[in-house]
Amino acid sequence: MLISDVAVIMNLITIALLGFFVGALLLTIAWTVFGKLIGSYSIQSQKTLILTWVLGPWVLGLMTMLFLSPLFEETALYNWMESFAHWHHLYVFQLASWHGVSVVVFALFSLGLIAIKGTQLYRQSNAIYTLKHFSMTEDHAQIQRGVQIIDSDIPTAFTSGFFRPICYVAKGLADKLNDKELNIVIEHEFAHARNRDPLTKLLIAFLSAYYPKKLAQLLNTKYALLTEHIADQSTVLLHSAEDVAATLVKVVRLNSASPKNESNTSLSFFGADDISLRVHQLLTPTRKSMPVIVLIAFMAVMLCCTIVAVDVTHHLVESVFTHS
Amino acid sequence: MFLGELEKQVLQYLWSSPGVDVKRVHAELAKQRDSSLNTVQSALERLFKKGLLSREKQGHAYLYRAEVARNDLIAKLIDSVASDFVSKGESSLIAAFSSVSTEMDEAQLDRLEQLIEIQRQQLKKGDSSAD
Ligand SMILES: [Zn+2]
Numbered sequence: 389m390l391i392s393d394v395a396v397i398m399n400l401i402t403i404a405l406l407g408f409f410v411g412a413l414l415l416t417i418a419w420t421v422f423g424k425l426i427g428s429y430s431i432q433s434q435k436t437l438i439l440t441w442v443l444g445p446w447v448l449g450l451m452t453m454l455f456l457s458p459l460f461e462e463t464a465l466y467n468w469m470e471s472f473a474h475w476h477h478l479y480v481f482q483l484a485s486w487h488g489v490s491v492v493v494f495a496l497f498s499l500g501l502i503a504i505k506g507t508q509l510y511r512q513s514n515a516i517y518t519l520k521h522f523s524m525t526e527d528h529a530q531i532q533r534g535v536q537i538i539d540s541d542i543p544t545a546f547t548s549g550f551f552r553p554i555c556y557v558a559k560g561l562a563d564k565l566n567d568k569e570l571n572i573v574i575e576h577e578f579a580h581a582r583n584r585d586p587l588t589k590l591l592i593a594f595l596s597a598y599y600p601k602k603l604a605q606l607l608n609t610k611y612a613l614l615t616e617h618i619a620d621q622s623t624v625l626l627h628s629a630e631d632v633a634a635t636l637v638k639v640v641r642l643n644s645a646s647p648k649n650e651s652n653t654s655l656s657f658f659g660a661d662d663i664s665l666r667v668h669q670l671l672t673p674t675r676k677s678m679p680v681i682v683l684i685a686f687m688a689v690m691l692c693c694t695i696v697a698v699d700v701t702h703h704l705v706e707s708v709f710t711h712s
Numbered sequence: 713m714f715l716g717e718l719e720k721q722v723l724q725y726l727w728s729s730p731g732v733d734v735k736r737v738h739a740e741l742a743k744q745r746d747s748s749l750n751t752v753q754s755a756l757e758r759l760f761k762k763g764l765l766s767r768e769k770q771g772h773a774y775l776y777r778a779e780v781a782r783n784d785l786i787a788k789l790i791d792s793v794a795s796d797f798v799s800k801g802e803s804s805l806i807a808a809f810s811s812v813s814t815e816m817d818e819a820q821l822d823r824l825e826q827l828i829e830i831q832r833q834q835l836k837k838g839d840s841s842a843d
């Protein structure tokens with residue numbers, strides 16, 4: 389048993405964790421109610437919404453911790469809070485309790501996650517390094533534009549790299565497109581690089597990994613699709629939406645025409661209708677925007693629910709298993 | 713798939729001249745780097761174990777050739793770069809311009825093209841009536 393500042397810190401971590409999981413649960417439920425409505429909003433609003441869901445549990449956990457912390461102990465706010473939620477053993481922490489276990493489990497899960505993603509990262513960076521060794525051409529005209537040409541007949545283009553993203557276009561794609569189409573592809577990839585999409589996708593994958601797997605995957609796919617929409621949008625500044633959409637369809641056709649070896653399959657990380665979603669978004673963009681105030685109000689309600697639920701859970705569990 | 717610097721050079725050389733023994737490889741690589749016959753031998757061994765090389769015995773020595781074509785290896789590497797961080801087939805860290813949608817059939821693509829064409833026509837009409 390710990391009775392000291394350490395106990396306070398451990399308790400605060402526990403509160404944050406409990407808040408985190410309660411928040412994740414509430415947001416999961418909220419998603420099943422509101423998730424379907426998201427598609428009708430503008431791309432920017434959708435991005436804000438997805439980020440709200442991904443960051444939500446973390447924010448809710450930290451805010452819950454803040455409100456139940458001794459920071460405001462002498463204030464009116466704390467007294468008012470105490471009437472409906474409090475942590476009854478802020479200065480005592482028992483390691484061999486469900487609190488201790490939850491901290492350890494969370495730490496182990498996080499470490500495992502870091503190990504898994506770290507290995508994937510290492511593999512990926514090695515692959516790109518090897519790819520550079522074997523297949524980069526000295527196409528100076530393109531290199532000056534900031535594009536690396538890959539000497540391969542696979543019709544593909546992608547952006548890779550976390551801190552200094554680089555755009556790659558394979559010859560197999562570049563040779564089959566006219567100048568305008570190639571420009572559209574390159575501008576689209578540049579947009580990914582400017583927005584640091586590889587890095588943001590990695591962060592989203594990390595932060596959402598604590599959700600139920602199905603929701604985590606959904607959030608990641610949605611986010612990935614949004615980065616595509618946003619990259620498409622930035623090409624529309626210089627080209628017509630119809631040209632961009634037509635290029636998209638052409639690239640998909642080239643892809644399906646290229647001989648399919650098994651290694652090609654994982655490039656199909658979009659769902660079947662994602663290309664059609666992108667074409668529709670280009671032709672008739674959704675413009676409804678979500679007022680920020682609505683989101684703030686939503687999160688405030690979520691926070692109140694989380695704080696109360698943390699209190700209720702804590703008391704409920706400890707009416708069965710008393711530990712202090 | 714992890715490939716060391718020497719392994720890459722060995723593979724590169726074997727693509728251009730297949731069916732050579734370790735001495736030839738060593739002699740060739742000596743132009744670019746200085747590594748002992750043993751190091752080259754073990755690089756060949758590693759590549760063989762990874763399934764990237766095949767070999768046949770001729771006299772006392774093995775003759776090596778690349779088992780994987782350059783294009784296939786590049787395809788594999790692109791695939792690894794595109795390998796995703798969430799779970800198979802969900803989302804990828806690279807941001808590809810578009811992807812192979814296996815479920816996307818010709819008819820669906822035709823429909824999308826029609827849609828684009830219709831919008832083009834409408835825009836043209838809109839422009840001419842605005843004049
Ligand atoms: Zn307790």
Ligand SMILES: [Zn+2]
Nearest residue numbers: 616807808809
């Ligand atoms: Zn893209």
